[in-house]
Amino acid sequence: MYVVYVILCRCGAFYIGKTKRTLVERVREHMASIRSGRSCPRLIDHVRSRHGGNSTCLSFAGLETVVESLRGEDRHKRLLQRDNTYKRDGSAWT
Numbered sequence: 001m002y003v004v005y006v007i008l009c010r011c012g013a014f015y016i017g018k019t020k021r022t023l024v025e026r027v028r029e030h031m032a033s034i035r036s037g038r039s040c041p042r043l044i045d046h047v048r049s050r051h052g053g054n055s056t057c058l059s060f061a062g063l064e065t066v067v068e069s070l071r072g073e074d075r076h077k078r079l080l081q082r083d084n085t086y087k088r089d090g091s092a093w094t
């Protein structure tokens, strides 16, 4: 099972992600990355360059849960399609 989630910034930028773990765990990880400067480079760059490193501009929300019923590649393809669907409707993360 996957959770597809969105990280929304108050400036209108957003990032769609997915995780096999719980959303709470993933959010914790993102916040730790911002503090430590490791991983999530796009997110870190954005928060640092646009908001002076203050991550309170971000909010997180779960979009949907994807049941892992499809096999390997099909599943991956479908997740990419979902990604694109979300991204089409808004501005890309910059």
Ligand SMILES: [Zn+2]
Pocket (backbone or CB within 6 Å): 009, 010, 011, 012, 013, 046, 050, 051, 057
């Ligand atoms: Zn922003």
